Amino acid sequence: MSSEKWEGYSGLLLEMIRVAGCEVGDEVEVERPDGSRFRGLLMSKTELSAENIIVIKLPNGYNVGVAVDPSCRIRRIAPGRRPAFTRPPTPPQKPDLPRVRVIGTGGTIASRVDYRTGAVRPAISSEDLVSLVPELYDVAYVEAEVLLSVYSEDLTVKEWERIAERVYQVVREGGRGVVLTHGTDTMHYTAAALSFALQRPPVPIVLVGAQRSSDRPSSDAATNLIAAVWTAARAPFGEVVLAMHSWHSDDEVAIHRGTRVVKMHTSSRNAFRSVNAGPLALYRSGSLEILDADYHPRGLDGFVYAPGFSDRAALVKFYPSMGPQILEYLEASGFRGVVIEGTGLGHVARRWIPVIRRLTDSGFFVGMCSQCRFGRVNMRVYNTGRDLLAAGVTQLEDMLPEVALVKLMWTLSRVGDLEGVRELMLRPIAGEIGARILPEVACNWTTRS
Amino acid sequence: MSSEKWEGYSGLLLEMIRVAGCEVGDEVEVERPDGSRFRGLLMSKTELSAENIIVIKLPNGYNVGVAVDPSCRIRRIAPGRRPAFTRPPTPPQKPDLPRVRVIGTGGTIASRVDYRTGAVRPAISSEDLVSLVPELYDVAYVEAEVLLSVYSEDLTVKEWERIAERVYQVVREGGRGVVLTHGTDTMHYTAAALSFALQRPPVPIVLVGAQRSSDRPSSDAATNLIAAVWTAARAPFGEVVLAMHSWHSDDEVAIHRGTRVVKMHTSSRNAFRSVNAGPLALYRSGSLEILDADYHPRGLDGFVYAPGFSDRAALVKFYPSMGPQILEYLEASGFRGVVIEGTGLGHVARRWIPVIRRLTDSGFFVGMCSQCRFGRVNMRVYNTGRDLLAAGVTQLEDMLPEVALVKLMWTLSRVGDLEGVRELMLRPIAGEIGARILPEVACNWTTRS
Numbered sequence: 001m002s003s004e005k006w007e008g009y010s011g012l013l014l015e016m017i018r019v020a021g022c023e024v025g026d027e028v029e030v031e032r033p034d035g036s037r038f039r040g041l042l043m044s045k046t047e048l049s050a051e052n053i054i055v056i057k058l059p060n061g062y063n064v065g066v067a068v069d070p071s072c073r074i075r076r077i078a079p080g081r082r083p084a085f086t087r088p089p090t091p092p093q094k095p096d097l098p099r100v101r102v103i104g105t106g107g108t109i110a111s112r113v114d115y116r117t118g119a120v121r122p123a124i125s126s127e128d129l130v131s132l133v134p135e136l137y138d139v140a141y142v143e144a145e146v147l148l149s150v151y152s153e154d155l156t157v158k159e160w161e162r163i164a165e166r167v168y169q170v171v172r173e174g175g176r177g178v179v180l181t182h183g184t185d186t187m188h189y190t191a192a193a194l195s196f197a198l199q200r201p202p203v204p205i206v207l208v209g210a211q212r213s214s215d216r217p218s219s220d221a222a223t224n225l226i227a228a229v230w231t232a233a234r235a236p237f238g239e240v241v242l243a244m245h246s247w248h249s250d251d252e253v254a255i256h257r258g259t260r261v262v263k264m265h266t267s268s269r270n271a272f273r274s275v276n277a278g279p280l281a282l283y284r285s286g287s288l289e290i291l292d293a294d295y296h297p298r299g300l301d302g303f304v305y306a307p308g309f310s311d312r313a314a315l316v317k318f319y320p321s322m323g324p325q326i327l328e329y330l331e332a333s334g335f336r337g338v339v340i341e342g343t344g345l346g347h348v349a350r351r352w353i354p355v356i357r358r359l360t361d362s363g364f365f366v367g368m369c370s371q372c373r374f375g376r377v378n379m380r381v382y383n384t385g386r387d388l389l390a391a392g393v394t395q396l397e398d399m400l401p402e403v404a405l406v407k408l409m410w411t412l413s414r415v416g417d418l419e420g421v422r423e424l425m426l427r428p429i430a431g432e433i434g435a436r437i438l439p440e441v442a443c444n445w446t447t448r449s
Numbered sequence: 450m451s452s453e454k455w456e457g458y459s460g461l462l463l464e465m466i467r468v469a470g471c472e473v474g475d476e477v478e479v480e481r482p483d484g485s486r487f488r489g490l491l492m493s494k495t496e497l498s499a500e501n502i503i504v505i506k507l508p509n510g511y512n513v514g515v516a517v518d519p520s521c522r523i524r525r526i527a528p529g530r531r532p533a534f535t536r537p538p539t540p541p542q543k544p545d546l547p548r549v550r551v552i553g554t555g556g557t558i559a560s561r562v563d564y565r566t567g568a569v570r571p572a573i574s575s576e577d578l579v580s581l582v583p584e585l586y587d588v589a590y591v592e593a594e595v596l597l598s599v600y601s602e603d604l605t606v607k608e609w610e611r612i613a614e615r616v617y618q619v620v621r622e623g624g625r626g627v628v629l630t631h632g633t634d635t636m637h638y639t640a641a642a643l644s645f646a647l648q649r650p651p652v653p654i655v656l657v658g659a660q661r662s663s664d665r666p667s668s669d670a671a672t673n674l675i676a677a678v679w680t681a682a683r684a685p686f687g688e689v690v691l692a693m694h695s696w697h698s699d700d701e702v703a704i705h706r707g708t709r710v711v712k713m714h715t716s717s718r719n720a721f722r723s724v725n726a727g728p729l730a731l732y733r734s735g736s737l738e739i740l741d742a743d744y745h746p747r748g749l750d751g752f753v754y755a756p757g758f759s760d761r762a763a764l765v766k767f768y769p770s771m772g773p774q775i776l777e778y779l780e781a782s783g784f785r786g787v788v789i790e791g792t793g794l795g796h797v798a799r800r801w802i803p804v805i806r807r808l809t810d811s812g813f814f815v816g817m818c819s820q821c822r823f824g825r826v827n828m829r830v831y832n833t834g835r836d837l838l839a840a841g842v843t844q845l846e847d848m849l850p851e852v853a854l855v856k857l858m859w860t861l862s863r864v865g866d867l868e869g870v871r872e873l874m875l876r877p878i879a880g881e882i883g884a885r886i887l888p889e890v891a892c893n894w895t896t897r898s
Contacts, residue, residue, distance in 0.1 A: 045835075063829055151833055153796040156770040185792035189769045266794050266824030311770040317790070319854055320635050321605040321760040329778050341766070343634035345715050347602040373822050375715030380512050384600055386494075405768055 025080025107183030152183025177232025360392025474529025556632030601632030626681025786814030809841025
């Protein structure tokens, strides 16, 4: 068992690190017998990694594990930056600026790297936030709080309900807007969930994340956060949106509608994009260009708080050779509905049809989206589609599969019978179903860069 | 029971159609009491659709079902175009041109709409093909055959094996190249399957489809087919590729590598695109621009025929609240491995880790891709990723999830032990694993059109 200074290290490697006078957080260099060198910050490691692996955070921000044996050399280059949390003097906030509440739910943004664990720690206080991103001082009067502190892939319907409830309270207390900092992995699922739970809100509810942590030179955390707080404070709309770095330039942030956005790249800063729709707006250094004038304006008209999500809805991606038994398994496990990512215009193998017929007859919901990332399902073109419709499948138009799943979770928590579920799934609630548009217009990617 | 003239119609509606003197295939008009009119070709329908629905193919090529009651009026506008299969005189093929074998497996391309069923009938003979697309007369000496005639969503590993075997025979018989006409829904899965089963082939093996059937003015069938036959006859590479309409202009067809392409739009003609790589080449009216010079050249060097696919591999897309029980279900059902579409850089909820640990300990393969459409998994950035790796997950680099699934099906048919499966999954076979590239370069979509 090693102390915090050498957390996770043991055996011979721990001894080598101690002899070299290094602690977690120090800048170190490992040299291997073949002459290769790795320089960076010594990180702690999890118990699960092999004993001879030393973990180093490289200057590009990524961690590498280097296998070390006695023929390697470990050197201490410089002491660690602990305690780095001494913050520079921060100007006092300006109480005459619009008030924006920032609610932390976890994730990389507006957090600091914890040099003990290598993890990103969502340590937000109002003071931390303004000291990390001093530009906020001129944008809004920021009040910050931490609601959750989890990796976004660990979020469940329970956390969605907690977030929705807290946002509802904050909105009712007043203020010009709400910002939610969130891990990017499932931020689009949460954005969809809030879109159904908080319909036509009186102020902007802006989810924001970062693809690169604040300690990396290429971090998008500050840019995204400023755009999110600016949008919450000043945008003319009352909608659930997601603010993330855009494509064109370093200072542009796209404001996506919460039911029209997915994470489309594992690592790039412009990972998020609107699908089957354009972004609602673009933010550039202190100004917002509205791209879709058909938004819900600020104000209390029509605000609906409709919380509640069921985890008895599933998402299934179809592939060749896949059998329909998965649907029977879901029904037997207590699920009450499924969104299928079919092929093309919304198809699965014909041998699925009798199983689907039996399930829908028993009140189980089967909705169809497409695994093609763009476009609308249309199940009246081919026989298979028509037969699936006749077997009780609901075609979910141009809803994104992830959004359709979230909507089904929301729908199943409030409607019992299949006809009611079908009706609510097809009723547009928060921009999740679009008008029919020409596919060539909607599909705005190019074949070459 | 109605005859072929009124296939699928019964009861009152059948009577109304007969009284109006209409048959399937005729141009008809339905007028409803509210004044709305639907004009198009009368189509047959399946037994499953409701008795009062009349199915009409609109001029835009889509079928609509219109509910009819006695207050509606049905009129015959013009007789059907039966028998439309009388083909114009075709010039004889030129035996001195390169020989290309076209193998039909089903799908919309190079087929005719059957006005009885509304379905697309893959009725290819060499003569049909050249009469449908007379430009082929100057491109190659085409020999055509029909191997399969199924919707592509109904294909299984068994059909992949049949296709691979037939292509292998044809390649060994000689000729300059092979073209496979294929339904677009799962064409990219088949392309991946052939890439692993027919490695470094001596001639181009070109899959081709159409997004719009030949009877529609906007059909891409002829353009795609000419490009495919041209590529098979003259391209300098011996690879499995997929030829489909490109973005830029009406006469450009992108030639995608078989392991790097997905169907990305439900309906647009440029639905296919290369992901995490550019296309291998672009075809424009009689010329081929090679974009990736690092191709396998024509010739017998290194040709490997490695058929065989197991259907004991599954693809699972993770979503928030999803439990790990699905993996236990798969193992209990006899599956031997799974490709997970995780979030972001390759994550699932932490509560999956003990289940994954138990499964990999028992020899079950768990591979990780991302549900982000673009980018590479990297499970060393966050604790969850590192712990998943420690639990035995194999990170599948920048392989597309669909391709990783196909590769796992192929791998499981030839390797028994988990270490062997892991090794083969990570060994590059047919361009399915790319070198690390800058994400900004790889992700060439734009936020605005």
